[in-house]
Amino acid sequence: MIDAIRAIVGPSHVLEGADCAGYSRDWTGVYPSEPLCVVRPANTAEVAAVVRVVADAGGAIVPVGGNTGLVGGTQARGEVMLSLERMSRIRTIKPDARIAVVEAGVVLQSLHDAADAHDLIFPLTFGAKGSARIGGCLSTNAGGSNVVRYGSTRGLCLGLEVVLASGEVLDMMTELHKDNSGYDLRDLFIGAEGTLGIITAAVLKLFPKPVGYATALLSAPDLGAALKILRALQAASGGAVEAFEYMPRNFMQRLAQHRPDLTVPLKTGDCTIMVELGGLDMDAPLAETLASLMEEGLVLDATLAASEAQRSTIWAIREASAEIKFTQLPIVDTDVCVPLEKVALFEAEVQARLAELDAEATDITVAHLGDGNFHYAVYPTHDDPAHLEAVRAVIDGVTVSLGGSISAEHGVGRSQLATLARHKSPIALAVMRQIKGALDPGNVMNPGKVVP
Amino acid sequence: MIDAIRAIVGPSHVLEGADCAGYSRDWTGVYPSEPLCVVRPANTAEVAAVVRVVADAGGAIVPVGGNTGLVGGTQARGEVMLSLERMSRIRTIKPDARIAVVEAGVVLQSLHDAADAHDLIFPLTFGAKGSARIGGCLSTNAGGSNVVRYGSTRGLCLGLEVVLASGEVLDMMTELHKDNSGYDLRDLFIGAEGTLGIITAAVLKLFPKPVGYATALLSAPDLGAALKILRALQAASGGAVEAFEYMPRNFMQRLAQHRPDLTVPLKTGDCTIMVELGGLDMDAPLAETLASLMEEGLVLDATLAASEAQRSTIWAIREASAEIKFTQLPIVDTDVCVPLEKVALFEAEVQARLAELDAEATDITVAHLGDGNFHYAVYPTHDDPAHLEAVRAVIDGVTVSLGGSISAEHGVGRSQLATLARHKSPIALAVMRQIKGALDPGNVMNPGKVVP
Incomplete structure (x- = not known):
């Protein structure tokens, strides 16, 4: 089987043994991988050919993007690990149609940069944006800090290309916003974590770059007050809240301990909130709303970012989360x-x-x-x-x-399997198993994940 | 079988023969129905019991809501027609969470009215809103005139309850905006036109009522000019365009012929556009943008609605479409x-x-x-x-x-089956058949629709 795979992708793109070390590590430390080999195809046709070879040989495939997941969704234990990293081309950006056509291996940050060159944004963002790849974002329906305004990855995707367990290529690369020509297959593959097929390309929505951001770090007495602050800011800004992130006392204490380089620009207490509004002239509504809430006692203290550097510091505090958590x-x-x-x-x-x-x-x-x-x-x-x-x-x-x-x-990956089995409705689990069985009868695609 | 159904829903809610006449008519005149009987269950448990009886007897079910579809999706030819009309309760509206929990038989207009009482809107709207029911809107992923701002029905739904072909009830009635606990089953049933199960209830998103509307009817030289008008209005209003509807010369001629009661408030030509902006103080950006486009020759003539009555007239012109079309x-x-x-x-x-x-x-x-x-x-x-x-x-x-x-x-229904078979990728059709086969192996649910 490995020889046949070598013939498809070229010998230098099949890694074995110690060469797989970089792919075996896992952010969480809980789900290290021991793949049979790591394969790095160059394009969709190679992915399809590899899938056919592995399926015919009775093997199994674990697709991997940036390997930044937190639920063990890319853990391989004897399977072929298929990395999309070489499929990292942004095929086109259409500024008028506000669309990016990308391969699955594009790093999220690269797409941010490419969109920025057209004064557009791809709003999905989270701490691992420098390593996470679009295929993984789609496969896990990743969330992040801007979901409150733009939705999860699912809501940002128009078209999809998927290599099925049969090795066939399902081309759904539409640019349309409306399409009712049959079942919604796109959304079935989004969030399926590679258990139904391998996402190889996508058509993604871009958005006009907010003409400005207003960002603040504030301290509130408790969560009840925080929700009132959220409502007041949504009302004052016409729904322009792009991030509203909660960091309790324990978070701020551990941050001070492990990232003393990050200066927190206010006195924090039980409930620290990072908020960002996106739009034209949002500084005034943010400042005025917070000032008025401070008089009511709902805000105890607040700092507004007065420069892009101060905004970056506030974001860095929030995004240190994954790093300080695993200390x-x-x-x-x-x-x-x-x-x-x-x-x-x-x-x-x-x-x-x-x-x-x-x-x-x-x-x-x-x-x-x-x-x-x-x-x-x-x-x-x-x-x-x-x-x-x-x-x-x-x-x-x-x-x-x-x-x-x-x-x-x-997502579910491996870490949430037992929890899912315990708490999800048996009827929903049965429907999931019926779909998995119908689309991947040989259990070739990321076995032992998502479906308990 | 019919006796068993009578025992479930009560004899007065099983119609046969001439009593089915009201359900056999079809808007388009192309897809009249001849159901075995019409069943009107009162609740989800009754729907489930009816499905079990029909499935056990080797029969089939055609679910029907307002019967306003245009693709023959509710045509019954010997099947049991299952009407959701009695399940028309709006269970609750949560104004703070902006959520409505409704049964599938709720008429779209009723939900509009109920949301309005809380200063909220359910944005889905189209000509048949006085008859169409939520279950049908979801089953067809209905669009309409506000999709440009709010998306299709799919984008307005958080939770769903579905009776499966087995008679089991799949409860996905979540109020959450984020949920990655397994495959996206919700979106599979939305737009499946009852071929995978019967939608019996839903959790729907509501939105703040725009504080005002600015509505205009205008005449443009051609479609190219119309797109420039759209872009200019989106830019001037910060993306507040809620409807942008095109009516060419032939439309306006037939309107004049069949609805002489509707006074068209301007001289129309090749390209008449109805536009509506939603938001605070949108009259000024609309008037100013159109005036400036008129100087450039991109707008030939325009009338702005100066009252709610004038706005209604402009909408009535657009919504006469279905009526004048079938003359x-x-x-x-x-x-x-x-x-x-x-x-x-x-x-x-x-x-x-x-x-x-x-x-x-x-x-x-x-x-x-x-x-x-x-x-x-x-x-x-x-x-x-x-x-x-x-x-x-x-x-x-x-x-x-x-x-x-x-x-x-x-949607696809019956009318688009041949076209789908001709133009959709055979691989996508095969996946659709795999899913249909897995979830409804006995072909109980709306047979002969959607899947060619």
Whole structure:
């Protein structure tokens, strides 16, 4: 099989043994890979040919982009790892139609830069933007800090090209905003984490660059006050809030400890919020709204970015999250979403139940509060697997009891399989299995992920 | 089987023979129904029980809402017609979360009214809003006149409840904006026209009511000018264009003939456009932009609505479309979408090729120009089926050659089956068949629709 793959992509693009080391590492440290080999095809035809060879040989494929996922979705254990990294061409940008046609291996930051050259933006953004690739963003339906205004990756995609488990190429590379010619296959592959096929190219929406940004870091008494601040800012700006990020006391403490280089420009307390508005002349509504909320006691302190450098510092504080989080192990990290009106209840209930379970545990939460999306992360006092599972069960249990989701934006991968099996409706799981069985009967595509 | 159904829903809610007359009629006149019976369940449990009985008996079900579809998607020929009309309860509206939880039988206009009471809108709107029901809007992923701003029905839906072919109830009634806990099943059922399951309830997004509207009817020299007008208005209003509707000369002539009661408030020519902006103080940008475009010769004449009554008249002109269209038969009606930069080319090519095929044919086109979505409708000179097919093939062929879709917003139903078989990728059709086979192996759900 490996010889046949070499013949397709060329010998220098099939890595084995120690050469795979760079692909075996995993951000979280929990899901290292041991691939049979790493294959780096140059184009869609090569991807399709590789899939056919592997399928015929009864093998399996783990597709990988930037390998920045947090749920073990790219963990390979004896499978062929197929990296899209060489398919990194931005085929075209159409400024009038506000469209980018890209290959799956394009790094998110590269697309940001290319769009910027046309005074446009591709709004998806998160900490790993310098390594994450578009195919991975689409496969995980990645979220990030701008979802409150622009939606998740799904909402930014018009067209898709997918190599199926059969090795056939499903071409859905439309530029249309309206198309009802049959089932919505596009959205089925988005968020399927490579278990139904390999995304090789996409048509993406671009947006006019906001003529300016107004960015602030502020301190609020609690989550209830934070939600009032969010509503007031949405009303004052006509819905221009692009990011509304929550960093509680434990986050700010760990930040001070591990990133003393980042100067936090205000006195923070229980509830630090980073907010950004996008649009024309947003400084005035931001400043005036915060000033008026300060009189009401809903804002305790606030700093507005007066320069692009100050804006960068505020963003750097928020985006240090992934880095400072993994400075202590064991960690139970989560990616849950609850209805907005229940965020304070969620936090209070989780804290109360965790205190019963492990009184000495600490946490380092960060939340896309505008979406109700919490990355509630706990450092338990001991790493007994059953204890870690019990900690996770507390967070998941509270989430589900409040009508929330146990996977908001990171996906399922391997880490959420047990949770999904426990909390998702058996009927939904059965439908997922029917679809997986129909589209990938040989279980060639990223086996053991997403579908419990 | 019918006795068992009677036992579930009560005898008065199973109609047979002449009592089915009201359900057999079809807007287009092309797809009359002859159902075995019409069943009107009161709730989801009854829908599920009926599905189980029919599936066990080897029968089939055609779900129906307002029966206002244009593609024969609800045509029954011996199947059980299942009407959602009694499931017309708006369960709740949450103004803070901007969410409506509704049953599938809610009439679109009723939801408009209920949202209005909270100063919110449900933005989906089209001519049949007084009869169309939410379940049908979702099943066809209906479009309409506000898609340019708010997207199709798919983009307005957060949660869904579906009765599967097995009679099981798939509960996806989430209120969350972010949920990556497994495959995107919701979007698979949206737009599937009841062939994969019956939508029984939904969680829908509501939006703040625009604080005002600025509406105009204008005359432009041609489609190229119209696109420049669209861009200028989007720029001047910060993307506040909610409708941008194209009515060519033939439309306005037939309107004058069949709706002389509707006074058209300006001299129209080749290219009449109805435009509406939503937002605060939009009158000034609309008036100023149109005045400046008039100096450039891009606008020939324009009237701005100075009152709600005048706004209603302008909307009535546009929404008379469905009514005046079917005043002549035979008609070949279409629902195609092309990339925006190709709309003028599309129209010119279709006209040239139709002139070769049937020089005396006339047309009555209307387009959601902001989306590139044309309802190009032709009155051929004779009704030989092969000739009608040839006319359709011209429009579809030009559409596909320009990268367009042969079904933009009405769906596939029965009328587009042959076209889909001809123009959609065989690989995409195979995937559709795999999904249909996996989720509805007994072909219980709306057989003979959508999947060629």
